[in-house]
Amino acid sequence: MDLQNWDAIWKQISTSSNIKEEYQKAFLLNMFQKICAKMQIDASYKDSILDWFLQSDDSVSTACSIIQRTYNYEMSQSEAELMNSWFTAYRRKSNVRKAIPLRVKQDLYKKQAGKCAVCGEPLGQNWGVIHVDHIIPWVLVGDELDNNYQVLCHTCNQCKSSKTDFVFKSLMKLV
Numbered sequence: 001m002d003l004q005n006w007d008a009i010w011k012q013i014s015t016s017s018n019i020k021e022e023y024q025k026a027f028l029l030n031m032f033q034k035i036c037a038k039m040q041i042d043a044s045y046k047d048s049i050l051d052w053f054l055q056s057d058d059s060v061s062t063a064c065s066i067i068q069r070t071y072n073y074e075m076s077q078s079e080a081e082l083m084n085s086w087f088t089a090y091r092r093k094s095n096v097r098k099a100i101p102l103r104v105k106q107d108l109y110k111k112q113a114g115k116c117a118v119c120g121e122p123l124g125q126n127w128g129v130i131h132v133d134h135i136i137p138w139v140l141v142g143d144e145l146d147n148n149y150q151v152l153c154h155t156c157n158q159c160k161s162s163k164t165d166f167v168f169k170s171l172m173k174l175v
């Protein structure tokens with residue numbers, strides 16, 4: 001990437017609140033994903049995180065403390081609430097993948113005006129190659145979050161898999 005390009009991208013970031021929001025979310029999600037990855041491989045770490053929530057009567061401030069202790073980053077109230085909703089979903093999620101009804105796919109299709117949420121290409125009418133994607137990956141939050149679905153074309157779905165930064169990077173045209 002040359003500097004001139006970066007300059008244009010930066011201008012876009014600093015003037016678009018949508019991209020800023022997306023960037024902030026990707027930043028938070030990256031921290032959450034790393035903590036989940038550590039819980040996956042380290043059972044005693046996982047127990048300590050789960051215990052922390054279990055013994056707390058304010059899960060938002062617990063989420064805040066975990067991020068503070070792990071990353072030395074002080075979250076705002078709204079960031080802490082978002083982080084807490086992910087941790088809550090993580091604790092509640094089932095390990096069994098739920099089939100998503102065709103009706104949900106059709107509603108998303110309508111909401112997105114028949115276009116892929118990532119590349120914006122028309123999705124066509126073949127329901128078999130239109131994919132319902134978990135915006136925050138299923139492995140992290142299961143089906144516990146509201147409004148966590150989007151429809152993608154086959155190509156974008158294959159590229160995304162469970163990457164959390166795919167949408168952000170594609171906004172930046174880095175993937």
Ligand SMILES: [Zn+2]
Pocket residue numbers: 116117118119120121152153154155156157
């Ligand atoms: Zn696409």
